[in-house]
Every structure is written in C-alpha cells, then in structure tokens.
Amino acid sequence: MDEIYEGGCFCGRIHYRMHGQPMFIHCCHCTDCQRQTGGAFAINALIEAERIEIIKDEPVAVTMPTDSGHPHDIYRCPQCQTALWSDYGRRGWMLFIRVSTLERRAEFFPDVRIFTRSKVPWVRLPEDAQIFDEYYSTKALCPLKALHGARQPG
Numbered sequence: 602m603d604e605i606y607e608g609g610c611f612c613g614r615i616h617y618r619m620h621g622q623p624m625f626i627h628c629c630h631c632t633d634c635q636r637q638t639g640g641a642f643a644i645n646a647l648i649e650a651e652r653i654e655i656i657k658d659e660p661v662a663v664t665m666p667t668d669s670g671h672p673h674d675i676y677r678c679p680q681c682q683t684a685l686w687s688d689y690g691r692r693g694w695m696l697f698i699r700v701s702t703l704e705r706r707a708e709f710f711p712d713v714r715i716f717t718r719s720k721v722p723w724v725r726l727p728e729d730a731q732i733f734d735e736y737y738s739t740k741a742l743c744p745l746k747a748l749h750g751a752r753q754p755g
C-alpha cells in the first residue's frame with residue numbers, strides 16, 4: 602500500500618491526497634517562481650497526476666505565460682488562491698505539487714536545486730546539493746523512464 606499524504610489550501614476549501622512518494626523534487630530559484638510565490642524559491646514534487654486524489658472541491662487553473670511558449674497552468678483554490686500544483690506544458694499526466702501545501706511538508710527534501718543563477722544571495726545551499734545554473738538533464742538524473750523526452754518545464 603502506498604503511503605497517503607494529506608494536502609490542501611490555506612482556507613481549507615480544497616483538500617487533496619497524494620498517494621505514495623513523488624518521483625523527484627525540485628527546488629526552483631527561477632525568477633518566475635520567485636514572482637509567482639513572492640518567495641525566494643518554489644519546492645515542487647513531480648508526481649503522476651493519477652496519484653493525486655481531490656477529496657474536497659476543485660481547484661481552478663490559471664494560465665501563466667512562459668519563455669518557452671508552452672503554457673504553464675497553476676491550479677489554485679478558487680477562494681483563497683493558494684497554488685496547489687502546476688501542470689507545465691499541459692502534459693496532463695504529471696503534476697508539480699507545491700510541497701508546502703502538504704501537511705507533512707518537512708519530510709520532503711529537494712533532489713535538485715535548479716535555476717540557481719537567479720538564487721537570492723542569502724539562501725545558502727548544502728554542500729552535497731545537486732546544483733544547476735538552469736535546468737538539468739532529465740535523462741541523467743531523473744529516475745523515471747516516462748520522464749525521458751519530456752519537455753523541460755520553464
């Protein structure tokens with residue numbers, strides 16, 4: 602049985618469950634993530650969409666433009682507007698869960714730090730972190746075969 606992780610938005614209108622562990626976790630320091638979150642970085646857990654079960658209500662998609670031209674849909678609570686996950690490039694089958702919307706958020710650690718070229722200077726990365734100026738080779742790093750050949754998220 603896969604472990605179940607509870608998640609939701611700030612106001613409680615959206616409640617979801619993540620079934621099992623994510624495939625890979627990004628800590629993204631790109632300027633898009635900084636602007637969109639108002640923070641120094643975003644922590645995104647890559648997981649198959651079928652492993653996310655929406656328990657209560659339905660998030661709404663807000664489309665963001667990207668440099669690559671592929672649409673980036675952010676799914677938000679219609680009431681409090683908390684961002685719950687992203688679908689980069691409208692793949693449909695894979696979501697980027699905002700790790701901090703999980704109740705057990707502290708149990709998840711980033712596998713890679715990406716777009717560190719725009720990292721704010723006061724964030725210090727651990728010595729053993731896998732660090733990438735921009736993106737990384739999914740073929741070399743990502744454990745999931747299905748990700749091979751997937752478009753790079755912006």
Ligand SMILES: [Zn+2]
Pocket residue numbers: 610611612613614615678679680681682683
């Ligand atoms: Zn909400």
Ligand SMILES: [Zn+2]
Pocket residue numbers: 629630631632633634635643716755
């Ligand atoms: Zn980013």
